[in-house]
Amino acid sequence: MLITGLSGSNGLEVGLSRVVNKELLPIEMKLFPDGESYIRFVKDVRGEDLIIIQSLYPNQDKKFFELLLAVDTAKDLGCRRVITIIPYLAYARQDKRFLDGEAISIKTLLKTLSFIGVDYLITIDIHKEESLKFFNGNSMNLDPTKLYVSKLYGVVKNPVVVAPDQGALDKAVKLSKLLLNSTYVVFRKFRDRVTGSIRHEVVDVDVSGRDVIIVDDIISTGGTVANIASYLREKGASNIYVVCSHGLFVGEALSKIYSSGVSRVYSLNTVPLPVGVEPIDITPLLTEAILSLNLT
Numbered sequence: 001m002l003i004t005g006l007s008g009s010n011g012l013e014v015g016l017s018r019v020v021n022k023e024l025l026p027i028e029m030k031l032f033p034d035g036e037s038y039i040r041f042v043k044d045v046r047g048e049d050l051i052i053i054q055s056l057y058p059n060q061d062k063k064f065f066e067l068l069l070a071v072d073t074a075k076d077l078g079c080r081r082v083i084t085i086i087p088y089l090a091y092a093r094q095d096k097r098f099l100d101g102e103a104i105s106i107k108t109l110l111k112t113l114s115f116i117g118v119d120y121l122i123t124i125d126i127h128k129e130e131s132l133k134f135f136n137g138n139s140m141n142l143d144p145t146k147l148y149v150s151k152l153y154g155v156v157k158n159p160v161v162v163a164p165d166q167g168a169l170d171k172a173v174k175l176s177k178l179l180l181n182s183t184y185v186v187f188r189k190f191r192d193r194v195t196g197s198i199r200h201e202v203v204d205v206d207v208s209g210r211d212v213i214i215v216d217d218i219i220s221t222g223g224t225v226a227n228i229a230s231y232l233r234e235k236g237a238s239n240i241y242v243v244c245s246h247g248l249f250v251g252e253a254l255s256k257i258y259s260s261g262v263s264r265v266y267s268l269n270t271v272p273l274p275v276g277v278e279p280i281d282i283t284p285l286l287t288e289a290i291l292s293l294n295l296t
């Protein structure tokens, strides 16, 4: 078995190859002057099981195409099985036709990965697990709750875990179960599909003098978290912590979040993170997943 990382791997392949004791495969990568991607395998991969790590942010489309080049070439060169680890699977939020005529982007992405021959797909906390039905092969969606707990345990006291929308409810329930003496609450979020603006339904929650953890899968513009955090601050919450799986932090997202009264922000390192966000390393989660595949 060989492990390699493309331009969106965030260097995860280095630690992983050490921990699972498998060879790191170097890949030559460059851009042509006009911006087209080039990749070349510099070692024979015939008959090998190959793990390719590529997260799809930033520059989702570029990173995706690079992944297609790598998978297709690996298959062409005679790899036995190709396992792709995509810590952040972009396009997962466009999982249905919200407005007539829209693309179901995650379907297109996963159909393409199936078509070029990905044998196994591993991702972390995909926006909706049922989207994996569009992938025609084996897949694993890794649950990061244990990693969240390893960071938050001992930091937060008697917290209220907050799901900022229905989609985050499961996450809040799981997190609250693993944190002692915690409760959870869920808000309803309404998003205008045309303008993208959001509003939350008011929930009469007693957070006075208590720590709060807002948990979500993705933070993009920060609007969802900032909206809820301001409200909870007004209701007298003590410390407000935010934990997410994929911290994209577009534009001023992070300063918006801190201005809303948040004390600390944690994110898995599925994508590159800005200063001001405490990273949670996904290496242990990926190690467990790789070992469970029993590759040779």
Ligand code: R5P
Pocket: 093, 165, 167, 216, 217, 218, 219, 220, 221, 222, 223, 224, 225
């Ligand atoms: C959407 O349902 C997701 O789970 C997140 O709540 C959303 O992507 C957050 O976006 P933003 O940070 O732009 O509010």
